[in-house]
Amino acid sequence: MVFSPHTPEDRAMMLQAIGVDRIEQLFEGIPASYRFPELRLPPPVAEADIFRELLELSLRNWSTVATPTFLGAGSYNHYVPAVVHQILWRGEFYTAYTPYQPEVSQGTLQSIYEFQSLVCLLTGMDVANASMYDGATALAEGALLCVSPSRGRTAIVVAGTVHPYYRGVLRTYTRGLPVEVREVPIPDSLRTAPQDLERFVDESTACVVVQYPNFYGRIEDLAALAETAHAVGARFVVSTYPIALGLLRPPGELGADVVTGEGQCLGIPQSFGGPGLGLLAARMELVRHLPGRLIGATVDREGKRGFVMVLQTREQHIRREKATSNICTNQGLMALAATVYLSALGRRGLQKIAELCYHKAHYLAQRIAELPGWSLVGEGAFFNEFVVRCPQDPRAINEFLLQRGIIGGLAVGELVPQQDDLMLLCATELTTKEHIDRLVEALRDLTL
Incomplete structure (x- = not known):
């Protein structure tokens, strides 16, 4: 069964009923520059070849499972059972x-x-x-x-x-x-x-x-x-x-x-x-x-x-x-x-996840605060995110980290004016000690 059930004869009858010869005539009221362009699709190929090409493309993507990531700000890298x-x-x-x-x-x-x-x-x-x-x-x-x-x-x-x-x-x-x-x-x-x-x-x-x-x-x-x-x-x-x-x-x-x-x-x-x-x-x-x-x-x-x-x-x-x-x-x-x-984790499981997020974030904050030129910003307790003042432009720092295979934090200035020297960092239960140590080592190399 094809996706569209209408035959060419069906379409011709509908066009005749509304008084036009071609479907394209229905879009003549829209300026040509705003219409969807003609699709130049390649010729058909075998399914196995398409699968191989898509797999090769997918290998270019970074996975947060294997890549150290410290970006949160509303969307978080948690394990999905x-x-x-x-x-x-x-x-x-x-x-x-x-x-x-x-x-x-x-x-x-x-x-x-x-x-x-x-x-x-x-x-x-x-x-x-x-x-x-x-x-x-x-x-x-x-x-x-x-x-x-x-x-x-x-x-x-x-x-x-x-x-x-x-x-x-x-x-x-x-x-x-x-x-x-x-x-x-x-x-x-x-x-x-x-x-x-x-x-x-x-x-x-x-x-x-x-x-x-x-x-x-x-x-x-x-x-x-x-x-x-x-x-x-x-x-x-x-x-x-x-x-x-x-x-x-x-x-x-x-x-x-x-x-x-x-x-x-x-x-x-x-x-x-x-x-x-x-x-x-x-x-x-x-x-x-x-x-x-x-x-x-x-x-x-x-x-x-x-x-x-x-x-x-x-x-x-x-x-x-x-x-x-x-x-x-x-x-x-x-x-x-x-x-x-929530049903799979239960009360104790959710509590354990929260504790891991909390403690890993605090370890991360402690390690970064020890770096020359870096300092924690804000007062009171925090959960699994915190803000640091950076010695350089946070955007440039994130570019440097990407070259090291690390996804850095959020450059707060991208969302909040007058906070251009701040970075928001996050840790979850998927953040390992090795990830944190790798980030700290990269930041230390950056500031030397």
Whole structure:
């Protein structure tokens, strides 16, 4: 069966019905310079030859499995257990669509229910949805669900220590809406203090948004920041790095009203930047404002456990343009990956991964701080990322490291103005002592 079921005769009949002779005539309204160019494809070759050529091309790529990598900043090189892909590749999951019909979707519904339950356990919140696109959109949605024009709560206060990309997505989401985004300047300590927020919060503040750990790897004092937000009647929104929650107290125990996060680190490969997985959880009082699917467990007339979609009156297929849920086909496959990953590791496994990340990052920081001309920047505890001040341009340093077969950290100045001499470095459980020693030796050679 060919990909397109339409025969040449079918296409001719359709063109005749709309009054044109050739398909190309449909695109005459588009200037030629903007049309897709003619494809100059090579002649066909044998499948074995194509496979050999693609294999040779793939060998030119660098693999983070074998290459020392210290780049994080929102996408992290964690090990993905084999069981994750084994489950994902099952046909009933791999091609599953949004489960409108519970009687034929029990497996998909149960996997989403388990995902929601795990997110609630991880974040310390009451309810979670069936995932968002990524951490940035989850944060924007989490902030917006706190906005209430009828109560005069239309201002979002976001800490400067939140990821620059996340802040950019938040600005995009609120453009054209009667919402004011107030960005708190980045403190020299790279860690937000309650006094940094005080002149930005008032009776119009809908929520205060922070990151935990923040963009610079520092661990914010959530309890103190939550108190500052709640003192003016605002809600407290926290964007998290889920692996860190294997070691840190969950935001729900520290005053968070909404918790979001990027779930890529939970069994999802980096894949050149996507797809990701947005986590969104909240207090029960906000459940009717949560976007996305919500799955619940119930029993049938025979007392057997079953799974259903709940609160569907919020949904687009019922309320159309008045829907409060704006996301339909969610990142279901990625949510399943996170579910399998967390289930396979369990509480102790996740804690062990977090401990490895923490200790390896601190060993890395200690070794780099010993180098002449290098120094740690920031105050307070950090998890598995930290910032250093470099003796040379971080971009040039990264070019040098690439020549040594090492992927360096993030040149912070590429994302944040006036921070051109800073580099953000990361370590995960896959970072070995040999990797760290190799990096330090390369940096020592660079500064000699």
